[in-house]
Amino acid sequence: MSGASGGPGIRLRAHSGNVYRFDPGALCLELVVTGGPGALSRFEVLHTPDDLLAWAEQSRLTLTHPALHLTADDVAYARRLRDALTRTFVSRVLGRGLPELGIAPADAADLDVVNEAAARPPLAPALSADGSRSWAPGPATGAQLASTVARDAVDLLTGPYAERVRMCAGERCHLVYVDTSRPGRRRWCSMEHCGNRHKVRAHRARHSEETEQPE
Numbered sequence: 001m002s003g004a005s006g007g008p009g010i011r012l013r014a015h016s017g018n019v020y021r022f023d024p025g026a027l028c029l030e031l032v033v034t035g036g037p038g039a040l041s042r043f044e045v046l047h048t049p050d051d052l053l054a055w056a057e058q059s060r061l062t063l064t065h066p067a068l069h070l071t072a073d074d075v076a077y078a079r080r081l082r083d084a085l086t087r088t089f090v091s092r093v094l095g096r097g098l099p100e101l102g103i104a105p106a107d108a109a110d111l112d113v114v115n116e117a118a119a120r121p122p123l124a125p126a127l128s129a130d131g132s133r134s135w136a137p138g139p140a141t142g143a144q145l146a147s148t149v150a151r152d153a154v155d156l157l158t159g160p161y162a163e164r165v166r167m168c169a170g171e172r173c174h175l176v177y178v179d180t181s182r183p184g185r186r187r188w189c190s191m192e193h194c195g196n197r198h199k200v201r202a203h204r205a206r207h208s209e210e211t212e213q214p215e
Contacts, residue, residue: 008060020192025161025178028085028153030059032176035079036086038102046079048072049142056145062133065123065140074142081117081146084110085153089176092157093167098174117143117150170194 009023010030024030034055035044046052049070057064087106090098097105123144124136156162156178164179168189179186188194 010058020190022175022177022190024176024189025180026152026156027060028149028156029089029176029178031055031078031082031149032086032089034082036103037083038098038104040086040101040103044079046075046082049075051075052078052142052145061123061148065135067135067138068140068142068145070142070145074145077117077142078146078149081113081150084113085149088114088153088157089165090167090174092162092165093176101174114150114153117146118154120144120147122147122151168194 009021010033011019012022012033013019022033024033033043034046035041046055049072052070052075053064053068056068084106087097087103087110090103091106097103120143123140126134126136128134156165161178161180164184166177166179166186167173168175168177169187170189171194173189173194175189177186177189
């Protein structure tokens, strides 16, 4: 995972080494791409407080709280919340877990993790004199950051876009996003990545059919 400058979304690195932008459409889904349970653990990027701070700076929070203080316990809590969110969103999209990746269906414990985090005070936004968005003065904690993410998940799963939470249609791609486009026809994690790969395969298939046509 690398910086998200230049537009919404997180920059990811594919198995091929290519870097592409993935905009999952929601803050909570940006946390999900930092690793996860089962086979997703090999993609773990949240190891230290600095890693979690870097994620916050790259996320769609846009403006990181200048007084945000994070600890090793905050990292462990963020990972616990992320894993619960991963199982929750996978179960919402598929109606089951993802056994091929070692991801179990969401259960009551996952719901408790999300709700516990959401019940805590979130980061408090503020309006600056110049009309820009800022943060309320005072210290900010990892628990507040987790609460902000969890509340975003609650809003997403209970809001008008709940039925537009989907999984990429790409082969062996399991990235989850919410389709906020007006037509509602998004299929890919990113047109740069899975969308482009699909177009290339389709083109090759058409070309192969044309060359095999009998004269």
